[in-house]
Amino acid sequence: MSSLPFFRHRLLLLLVACTCGLASSSLSAQDGLFPAYDIRSRLMGGTGLAARGIDALWTNPAGLSHTEKKKIQAGATAEQRFGLSELSMANIGAAYGLGSGGIGLQLGSFGFATYQETRVGLAYGRKLTDKFSVGAEFTGFATNTEGYASTFDVTFGLGIQLEIAPEIHVATRIFSPFRTERLPDEYLPQLLAIGLSYRPSDQVILNAEVHQDTDHPLRVRAGVEYLPAEELSIRVGIATQASELSFGLGYEIIEGLDLSAGAVWHEVLGVWPGIGVRWR
Numbered sequence: 001m002s003s004l005p006f007f008r009h010r011l012l013l014l015l016v017a018c019t020c021g022l023a024s025s026s027l028s029a030q031d032g033l034f035p036a037y038d039i040r041s042r043l044m045g046g047t048g049l050a051a052r053g054i055d056a057l058w059t060n061p062a063g064l065s066h067t068e069k070k071k072i073q074a075g076a077t078a079e080q081r082f083g084l085s086e087l088s089m090a091n092i093g094a095a096y097g098l099g100s101g102g103i104g105l106q107l108g109s110f111g112f113a114t115y116q117e118t119r120v121g122l123a124y125g126r127k128l129t130d131k132f133s134v135g136a137e138f139t140g141f142a143t144n145t146e147g148y149a150s151t152f153d154v155t156f157g158l159g160i161q162l163e164i165a166p167e168i169h170v171a172t173r174i175f176s177p178f179r180t181e182r183l184p185d186e187y188l189p190q191l192l193a194i195g196l197s198y199r200p201s202d203q204v205i206l207n208a209e210v211h212q213d214t215d216h217p218l219r220v221r222a223g224v225e226y227l228p229a230e231e232l233s234i235r236v237g238i239a240t241q242a243s244e245l246s247f248g249l250g251y252e253i254i255e256g257l258d259l260s261a262g263a264v265w266h267e268v269l270g271v272w273p274g275i276g277v278r279w280r
Contacts, residue, residue: 041055057094061104062125103123125159208223
């Protein structure tokens, strides 16, 4: 009986490792070592290259340039895979407007005591013109595994947003452009994404994006946000390679504070719920 706790820890560690491997291949568009999204983009198929303010913190640093001057925005998201607390993911972030630019801080974690991944980041976006913004981000990844040496790696990314017309926005992002080795023959993901956001009305936003990880097949993502009322948002998303469907709702509880909840179905990993809050 004394061997059961040891066996359970090793089994959970193996499950986490398998989950991370599957997740990084299927959710690679915004990943570091584990998927990192805000709740809004998560429920819109992982899209968000053209997002602005706090919604852009995890998806494109250029979008931070639209954070309102001298205002703080914040957000937090949590997911639980397979209903296991050991496979929980959580992130929290904040953005602050600097006038023609904005700065953001991010902190994320995944795992449990035996296996823990932590992500910290600093991002900055700036408007070069009223319609053109650029951004940069610096991110550190720490991995702690019981019985093994801890690792810490740093990389960076760049982003661009362009308003072609009031209703059409295009954006691109590159993350970790140089090959960064974490462990022998194991590297941080190199990610390139380009996308378009079309807003036919104040009530509808349509996103379409293409994401490429150098180690995985090209992935297409699409998402829709519909606002039937000022305080209510309905979000739907889809992604390929591997197939993924997402759906959720957002509701503004009080002015500036909204709560979102939903779920993601993945053809390999199954269904898991997610919840998040935003303060704008």
